Amino acid sequence: MFGLFKKKSEKEILQKEYEKLMNEAYKLSTTNRKASDDKTYEAEQIAKKIDALNKF
Numbered sequence: 001m002f003g004l005f006k007k008k009s010e011k012e013i014l015q016k017e018y019e020k021l022m023n024e025a026y027k028l029s030t031t032n033r034k035a036s037d038d039k040t041y042e043a044e045q046i047a048k049k050i051d052a053l054n055k056f
Contacts, residue, residue: 011053018046 008016025039 011050014046014050014053018043018050021046 021039021043025036025043028036028039
């Protein structure tokens with residue numbers, strides 16, 4: 001109840017986006033390898049942003 005109006009941090013938002021992209025990449029890996037690789041690349045870019053936030 002207390003977390004109802006709590007705003008998510010940038011790190012939490014990026015983590016959620018990373019998980020979403022990795023799930024999409026996994027699903028695409030059985031049908032379209034190129035699209036799967038593209039999603040994985042996007043996820044890795046987000047992972048780098050998360051690492052940069054962790055350094056601060």
